[in-house]
Amino acid sequence: xxxxxxxxxxxxxxxxxxxxxxxxxxxxxxxxxxxxxxxxxxxxxxxxxxxxxxxxxxxxxxxxxxxxxxxxxxxxxxxxxxxxxxxxxxxxxxxxxxxxxxxxxxxxxxxxxxxxxxxxxxxxxxxxxxxxxxxxxxxxxxxxxxxxxxxxxxxxxxxxxxxxxxxxxxxxxxxxxxxxxxxxxxxxxxxxxxxxxxxxxxxxxxxxxxxxxxxxxxxxxxxxxxxxxxxxxxxxxxxxxxxxxxxxxxxxxxxxxxxxxxxxxxxxxxxxxxxxxxxxxxxxx
Numbered sequence: 001x002x003x004x005x006x007x008x009x010x011x012x013x014x015x016x017x018x019x020x021x022x023x024x025x026x027x028x029x030x031x032x033x034x035x036x037x038x039x040x041x042x043x044x045x046x047x048x049x050x051x052x053x054x055x056x057x058x059x060x061x062x063x064x065x066x067x068x069x070x071x072x073x074x075x076x077x078x079x080x081x082x083x084x085x086x087x088x089x090x091x092x093x094x095x096x097x098x099x100x101x102x103x104x105x106x107x108x109x110x111x112x113x114x115x116x117x118x119x120x121x122x123x124x125x126x127x128x129x130x131x132x133x134x135x136x137x138x139x140x141x142x143x144x145x146x147x148x149x150x151x152x153x154x155x156x157x158x159x160x161x162x163x164x165x166x167x168x169x170x171x172x173x174x175x176x177x178x179x180x181x182x183x184x185x186x187x188x189x190x191x192x193x194x195x196x197x198x199x200x201x202x203x204x205x206x207x208x209x210x211x212x213x214x215x216x217x218x219x220x221x222x223x224x225x226x227x228x229x230x231x232x233x234x235x236x237x238x239x240x241x242x243x244x245x246x247x248x249x250x251x252x253x254x255x256x257x258x259x260x261x262x263x264x265x266x267x268x269x270x271x272x273x274x275x276x277x278x279x280x281x282x283x284x285x
Contacts, residue, residue: 028080061094140229146181150172158271168239172239174280194218236273
């Protein structure tokens, strides 16, 4: 399963090559029609498969980057593909900004600023994982007992495109709980960081703990690891990187800076992450 802090409903601003999200920027019927069109061309799997999924939607009441109205549009989109209402969890934190909510790490909950992780007295990672996978064992207290593994992302990229145009960093991270490293049956969760949260993003001010670059702030502090440790969940943290002029904030491609296939099976980032999943689930080192 995948969790992400970015949203994908936007209007492109040609003057600045960035995306602006507004309460009316998503045309849900048109998006649903386009989805059916992609499926008809075998560019994506059958969207009817979504009906079996469990969807967690979070919005902050003080989020001026992605207005809370987008959450309702997202729910509408999934319901157009027969996702039962009881499979969609919608959470609005009135005092949250544009942030990954945690119990006690990061900025004040209402602040929209680096590291985009907020002390909201709300465990977002727990709610996401628990909603998708069911009741969780209590989280690990203290230092994690599993391993953070930094790996080379470049072998998973297609050879037909210059690597710097893919928007993907040269390395990524995966967290492997001890039980999983020992051969136990484990789940795999993909956690995509948000804009300005990649390890090599250069923020205007250092995240908590210091350092010139954003580093592993999201990997270590977004909240997934403590729950993964005690619930046999391997967490893959792929890493995006800035492209000057095209993707200055190091976002994942949710508007097309890597090409017209960014949202389908041929998309460079989607295919690379799928290859990472295949590698992990194969059991090969």
